[in-house]
Amino acid sequence: MNKEQPAIGIVVIGRNEGERLRVCLRSVLGAGRAVVYVDSGSIDGSVALARSLGATVVALDMAVPFTAARARNAGFEALRALSHGVQFVQFVDGDCEMAAGWLHAALDFLTSPGHARYAVVCGRRRERFPEKSVYNRLCDIEWNTPIGDAKACGGDAMMRVSALATVGGFRDDLIAGEEPELCVRLRAAGWKIHRLDAEMALHDAAMLHWRQWWRRSVRGGYAFAQGSWLHGGPPERHWVQETRRALAWGLALPIAIVLAAGWVGAGAMWLLLLYPAQVLRLMRRGGGAERAFFLVAGKFAEAAGIVQFAWNRLMHRRQHIIEYK
Template identity: 45%
Template sequence: MSVDVVLIGRNEGDRLVKSLASVMPQARRVVYVDSGSTDNSVAHAESVGATVVALDMSVPFTAARARNVGFAALMEAPEPPEFVQFLDGDCIMAAGWLDAGEARLRENSELGLLTGLQAELNRNITVFNQMSDVEWKRPAGEIDACGGNMMVRVLAFQAVDGFDPTVIAAEDDEFCTRLRKAGWRLIRIERDMCLHDGGHLRFEQWWKRAERTGHGFAQVGHMHPEYFVRERRRGWIYGLLLPFIAVFGAVSSPAVPVLVLGVYALSFFKTMRGLQGIGLPADEARRHSIFLTLSKFPNLIGMIRFHWRRLSHAQMRIIEYK
């Protein structure tokens, strides 16, 4: 085996304990990058044999920067790896995943990255966890991008200079986009990779996460204009344009706000039908559609926040939701 693991986390508590327990028996070497935890994350990682790297917190931390630092630490080893598995500290790796992933990467030198099947650990405790689980359910095959849990060929990672540390959300999409533009292929294989313990329990967490998602849409879309086009358009239309029309159109006719509500209702029912089409029960699809329709507002806030930061040359700081 020539796969090492970069595990990143911040105050993950018991989630990190479970994550390390799943990773340590499989990996040749594990680097845990800690982003200023105040719990016992560092002590536990050291106790199970992981190499711990503390991220410099004098600079605003991002997942991208943490992954880059972990990768650099692995490259300093006497026998650096050929492949690196990146894993978030709230994820439990499936048994046999590293061997399966390495085998596929060795089969084809054009593959720069692969990922596997992911699911939510406690899917049904909240509607927000259910929505995350649906996000993870993607078909196997050639892909444009994936989440941060991925196995990457070292040569490919080095060819694009790793993750962009200034990207605070959707940094994985941005990294994958540069890999594709550099000529590397990306795939998802039909193999369990990990369980995600997101712990999305409250509305406020969901709202902040949706804000961060919107920031990612805007930032990555600004860097790669062909990417997140539909997502950005929906944010501006449903989050800003339609409310503007409803408020100012009401001056001329009370029918205008009613028509705008009809547009939102149409979007809601279209989303619900789509979710039922992929197998979600009617009640679950209805609940998800409510929040997906509502998500355009926090998405818009995140998009505006990015552009304000960009135009004012302010620092890009992560939007925390845990």
């Protein structure tokens, strides 16, 4: 590698991604970059595929619960052992294809004068098949985050190795929301996060059914609860508002309606109109009826995830990953 060019390494994580993994690895292999693939118990030949394409493979111990955070940490450590001079690491989910030109754009930003305190840079992730389902379209909307300095990033992002090492990497015990939680600690340590106006990756959610969307939303609620439990105090108040919203619409209001019905009878059913009223309110704010409906419906699943987190805390249980594919 050219001495003037900072060393970049790639960490790809995946579990039973099949052909998506082949596309992902081919988009990042080459130019002498070290590429580490971390596999979380795949049974579809992903490990053999990654090795055949030239990636260094780390197969996680199946005796320890899988999390994306654990996989990223394992990949990061393997990358540092493999490439001692690595200065930047690009994390990629195995169901994504890296956009041509992204690595150059991200590196340019992080190495520009005046950007030494930026630890993370991310770009526009898009769904590969938004036309296949409403759930894919919802993901595509979710990925379209504001451009400029940000509070958090997603699973695909380029990070400064020194910054990531300073804060101790990801929290292995988080089943979701590990990237925003990492960014909370990075910002607390004086680092910054930036969202570039540049294409970064194509993502294949492959989410075609209600049950998949529901499980993903439950996982989101679990992440809200765990994030607010970890960093809910001032000044951060991490995901406190999201947790309260989910509990209000997905748990407190349904309970109130049932109790009111028992007290005043069927007349309390008028309270159910608060839900379509909320859908209409969200529609007026932009995004369309489809998105508004699922934002409201998702509060029930998120509330279920929050309750699940609270129950696990009470019973001193560790939550396994909540898969939706």
